[in-house]
Amino acid sequence: MSEETKNTEAQVETPEVQEVATEETTVATQSPEDFLKDFDWHKYEEGIEAVDESKLKEFEKALEGTVGFVNERDVIEGVVVRKTDRDAIIDINSKSEGVISLNEFRYNPNLAVGDKVEVLVDKREDSTGQLVLSHKKARVIKAWERVNNAHETGEVVNGFVKCRTRGGMIVDVFGIEAFLPGSQIDVKPIRDYDQYVEKTMEFKVVKINHEFKNVVVSHKALIEADIEIQKKEIIGQLEKGQVLEGVVKNVTSYGVFVDLGGVDGLIHITDLSWSRINHPNEVVELDQKLNVVILDFDDSKSRIQLGLKQLSAHPWEALSSELKVGDKVTGEVVVIADYGAFVEVTEGVEGLIHVSEMSWSTHLRSAQDFVKVGDKVEAQVLTLDREERKMSLGMKQLHPDPWTDITTKYPIGSTHTGTVRNYTNFGVFVELEEGIDGLVYISDLSWTKKIKHPSEFVSVGDKLEVKVLELDVDGRKLNLGHKQTQENPWDAHEVTYTIDSVHEGTVKEKNDKGAVISFADGVEGFAPGRHLEKEDGSKFTKGETAKFKVIEFSKEYRRVVVSHTAIFREQEKRNVKAAAKKSAEAPKSTLGDIGGLAELKKKMEGGK
Numbered sequence: 001m002s003e004e005t006k007n008t009e010a011q012v013e014t015p016e017v018q019e020v021a022t023e024e025t026t027v028a029t030q031s032p033e034d035f036l037k038d039f040d041w042h043k044y045e046e047g048i049e050a051v052d053e054s055k056l057k058e059f060e061k062a063l064e065g066t067v068g069f070v071n072e073r074d075v076i077e078g079v080v081v082r083k084t085d086r087d088a089i090i091d092i093n094s095k096s097e098g099v100i101s102l103n104e105f106r107y108n109p110n111l112a113v114g115d116k117v118e119v120l121v122d123k124r125e126d127s128t129g130q131l132v133l134s135h136k137k138a139r140v141i142k143a144w145e146r147v148n149n150a151h152e153t154g155e156v157v158n159g160f161v162k163c164r165t166r167g168g169m170i171v172d173v174f175g176i177e178a179f180l181p182g183s184q185i186d187v188k189p190i191r192d193y194d195q196y197v198e199k200t201m202e203f204k205v206v207k208i209n210h211e212f213k214n215v216v217v218s219h220k221a222l223i224e225a226d227i228e229i230q231k232k233e234i235i236g237q238l239e240k241g242q243v244l245e246g247v248v249k250n251v252t253s254y255g256v257f258v259d260l261g262g263v264d265g266l267i268h269i270t271d272l273s274w275s276r277i278n279h280p281n282e283v284v285e286l287d288q289k290l291n292v293v294i295l296d297f298d299d300s301k302s303r304i305q306l307g308l309k310q311l312s313a314h315p316w317e318a319l320s321s322e323l324k325v326g327d328k329v330t331g332e333v334v335v336i337a338d339y340g341a342f343v344e345v346t347e348g349v350e351g352l353i354h355v356s357e358m359s360w361s362t363h364l365r366s367a368q369d370f371v372k373v374g375d376k377v378e379a380q381v382l383t384l385d386r387e388e389r390k391m392s393l394g395m396k397q398l399h400p401d402p403w404t405d406i407t408t409k410y411p412i413g414s415t416h417t418g419t420v421r422n423y424t425n426f427g428v429f430v431e432l433e434e435g436i437d438g439l440v441y442i443s444d445l446s447w448t449k450k451i452k453h454p455s456e457f458v459s460v461g462d463k464l465e466v467k468v469l470e471l472d473v474d475g476r477k478l479n480l481g482h483k484q485t486q487e488n489p490w491d492a493h494e495v496t497y498t499i500d501s502v503h504e505g506t507v508k509e510k511n512d513k514g515a516v517i518s519f520a521d522g523v524e525g526f527a528p529g530r531h532l533e534k535e536d537g538s539k540f541t542k543g544e545t546a547k548f549k550v551i552e553f554s555k556e557y558r559r560v561v562v563s564h565t566a567i568f569r570e571q572e573k574r575n576v577k578a579a580a581k582k583s584a585e586a587p588k589s590t591l592g593d594i595g596g597l598a599e600l601k602k603k604m605e606g607g608k
Contacts, residue, residue, distance in 0.1 A: 071121065074120070074121045075118055075119070075120050075121075075138045075141055075142060076092055076118070076119060076121065077092075077116055077117070077118055077119075078090040078091060078092040078098070078116070078117055078118075078119045078133070079091050079114065079115070079116055079117075080111065080112065080113050080114060080115045080116075080117060081097065081113065082113060083102075083111070083112075083113060086101065086102060087099045087100065087101055087102060088100050088101075088102055088105065088111065090117065090119055090133055090135075092119065092121075092131075092133070094131060095131075096130070096131045097131065098119065098130075098131040098132065098133030099130070099133070100119065100133050100134065100135050104134065104135040104136040105117075105135065107175070117135055117138075118135065118138040118139065118142055119133040119134065119135050119138050120133065120134045120135075120137040120138040120141065121133060122134045122137065139174075139175045140175065140176070142174070143173075143174035143175045143176045144176065146174045147173060147174060147176060147178075147205055147208065147215055148208065150204075150205045151205040151206075151207075151208050154204065155205075156202050156203070156204060156222065157173055157174070157202070157203055157204075157205065157217075158173075158200055158201070158202060158203075159171040159172060159173040159178065159180075159200070159201060159202075159203045159217060160172040160198075160199075160200050161180070161196050161197055161198060161199050161200075161201060162177070162197075162198075163197060164193050164194065164197060165179075167181060167182055168180050168181040168182045168183075168184070168185075168193075169182075169185070169193065169196060169197070171201075171203065171217055173203065173205070173215065173217060176215055177215075178203075178205075178215035178216065178217045179214065179215070179216050179217070180203070180216075180217050180218070180219065181216065181218075183220070184206070184216075184217070184218035184219060184220045184221070185219055185220060186219065186220055186223060187220055187223050187224060187227065188249050188250075188259070189250065201219055202219065202222055203217035203218060203219055203222070204217065204218050204219075204221045204222055205217055206218045206221060226262075227261075227262035228262070229262075230261055230262035231262035231263050234260060234261055234262060234263050235263060238294060238297060238304070239294065240294055240295065240296060240297075241293060241294065242293070242294045243291055243292070243293050243294075243311070244260050244291070244292060244293075244294065245260075245289060245290070245291055245292075246258035246259055246260045246261070246265065246289070246290065246291075246292055246306075247259045247287060247288070247289055248284050248285065248286055248287060248288045248289075248290065249264060249286075250286075251280050251281050251284065251285070251286060252280070253269075253279060253280075254268065254269055255267055255268045255269050255271075255272075255280060256269075256272065256280045256284055258290070258292055258306055260292075260304070263304065264304070265292065265294070265304035265305065265306040266303075266304070266305060266306060267280075267292060267306045267307060267308050268305070271295065271305075271306070271307040271308060271309055271310065272284070272308050272309060273308070273309050273348075274309050274312070274314065274315050274347065274348030275334075275344060275347050275348050276334045276335060276342075276344070276350070283308070284308075290308065291311060292306040292307065292308055292311075293306065293307045293308075293310045293311055294306060295307045295310070314348070315346060315347055315348025315349045316348070316349055316386065316389045318346075319346065319349055319386070323381065323384065324381065324384065325381050325382065325383065325384055326380065326381060327380070327381045328378060328379070328380055328381075328398065329345045329351070329378070329379055329380075329381060329393065330345075330376065330377070330378050330379075331343035331344050331345040331346075331350075331351070331376070331377065331379070332344050332374065332375070332376055332377075333371050333372065333373050333374060333375045333377060334350065334373065335373070336367050336368055336371065336372065336373055337367065338355075338366050338367065339354060339355055339367070340352050340353050340354040340355050340357075340358075340367050341353050341358075341367045341370075341371050343377060343379060343393060345391070349391070350391070351379070351381070351391035351392060351393040352390075352391070352392050352393065353367075353371075353377075353379055353392075353393045353394065353395055354392065354394075355367045355370075357382065357392075357393070357394035357395060357396055357397070358370045358371070358394075358395050358396060359395075359396055359434060359435055360396050360399070360401055360402055360403065360434070360435030360436075361431070361434070361435045361436070361437050365421075365422075370395070377395060378395070378398060379393035379394060379395050379397075379398070380393065380394050380395075380397040380398055381393060382394045382397070396435070399434075399435075401435070402433060402434070402435040402436050403435070403436070403473065403476055406436070406471065406473055406478075407471065407473065410432065410436070410468050410471065410478065411468065411471075412468050412469070412470065412471055413467065413468060414467070414468050415465065415466070415467045415468075415485055416432050416465075416466060416467075416468070417463055417464070417465050417466075418430035418431055418432045418438070418463070418464055418466055418480075419431050419461065419462070419463060419464075420458050420459065420460055420461060420462045420463075420464055421437065421460065422460060423453075423454040423455060423458070423460070424454075425442075425453065425454075426441060426442055427439050427440055427441040427442050427444075427454060428440045428442075428445070428454045428457075428458060428464070430464055430466055430480055432466075432478075436478065437478065438466065438468070438478030438479065438480040439477075439478070439479060439480065440464070440466060440480045440481060440482050441479075441481075442454055444469070444480070444481035444482060444483055444484065445457050445458075445482050445483060446482070446483050447483045447486065447488055447489050447490060447558065448489060448522050448523065448524070448558070450524065464482055465482065465485045466480040466481060466482055466485065467480065467481050467482075467484040467485050468480060469481045469484065489521075489522075489523075490555045490558055491555075493521075493523055493553075493555070493560075494553065494555050496521070497523065497525075497550050497553050497560055498550065498553070499550055499551065499552070499553060500549060500550065500551075501549070501550050502547050502548065502549050502550075502567065503519055503520075503547070503548060503550070503562075504519070504520070504545065504546070504547050504548075505517040505518060505519045505525065505545070505546070505547075505548050505562065506518050506543065506544070506545045507540050507541065507542050507543060507544050507545075508524065508542070509542065510540075510541070510542050512529070513528065513529060514526055514527050514528040514529045514531070514532065515527050515529075515532055515540060515542075517548055517562055523560060524560070525548065525550070525560035525561060525562040526559070526560070526561055526562070527548060527561070527562050527563060527564065528561070528563075530565065531551070531562070531563030531564060531565045531566060532564060532565065533564075533565045534546075534564070534565075535568045540564065546564050547564065547567060548562035548563060548564050548567075549562060549563050549564070549566045549567050549570075550562055551563050551566060
């Protein structure tokens, strides 16, 4: 090559060469600080020239509408073109293929090449120019679109019950975890939630909270929709007296709710059985199928009254025609009241035993003292009214009347031991035997004690020795006494506590009128207030002991009146009498004696 040609080629340099030459010249003339300040680190790290942002947007705008162009956040359909151990290669008909981790397809372990899947364009290209796709995000977006659409249109969706949770179940709907409340599983109460776990069921989306991304579904709503159709058909055909088949839906203390196929009716507890029952579960149980009769319903037919016992004949109609007054029957006590007990003679047929017919005793007690619920008892039919369906029974009639030979067993003056059954303010009722009660008046309990109430002397259930004082066979009355079984101590007290006799006693009680004085042998006397004054003028207090004089005694009324004051008052009287007597017996002064004294006085005055 000639020298001229070389010079010509050297002069004809390309723009790139010129730019590099210029740049090298600039670098050579720049200081290190200026060089680092203007150095393009992105170009150095990526090995490429930085693209101007405005030019990049122009380039993307030019690509719009061309085949294979996609926007970020688009959800499109792709095809699995290849699989590795960790990833799936997806073709979305764009400039490059995307790679998605197989972890996003765990729900679909059978994913194969050629399958179509929905993907989200996360990035058209990352820092390395790779197309970034996400199947998981695409599923979530599509799922929310489907859920929202199902909520708006009322579409029925399929869901997979994943597990139980507090108050309900977790259901997978389109890949979204939705909540199924326990009350929305079925129209009837559910006792076993586990039976629904890992089952696919149909649901309606009933509520969406977009703020918290919560979805609530219901299976009950689908059932109710079907039931509503059936309900209209059933209600339109309802008639009183009609017999229908139903299923026990709920059992309460007051009755049973029966599902008639979409319509609920109530069997009240009194319409379940002709016999008395304590709770409906004695007759029926949940989910039991049974025939019921329609007794009544309101105008809208929303409240339906049903009956079960009406399907069988009334027990009174089946009662033996041979049963008559005077016959003996056996039954079970089903109800107890204060006035008597109801006894079921046969199923659904009851008779009342009044408390007065339970015992020959005239002292009536509560029926609970004789029988309790569940007891088997024998009784006699006293009255029988088949039309009114009423029967009265008696228990005492099966035993001989103890008052028949009362005068022989309990003659006046005889002594017996009885049991205290009850007491009132005026006395104690003592039972000598079943059916024979007598009254001990409070005044006949003790010879010596002053009793304000019988409970101070005896208790219910105590054994008490009594004596028959009076006997009224026609009136069935027996007057008894307890103190009469003992000697009257007042016979001896009459000798001891004679008028003016003095005894040592203790002040037991004191009030405004006086004090009760207790003596050593148990006798109690009364000292009026004016008779409690001591010799020094003070009064006695409770607990003090002193001598008291008997000023009054009554054996009939068992009364002793005493006085302490009378003791020293009497002594004072005696002292006064003695002084008067001594004065009367002393020699009297004469006039001569008096004149001599006067003379002596004069002499004494003169001496002074």
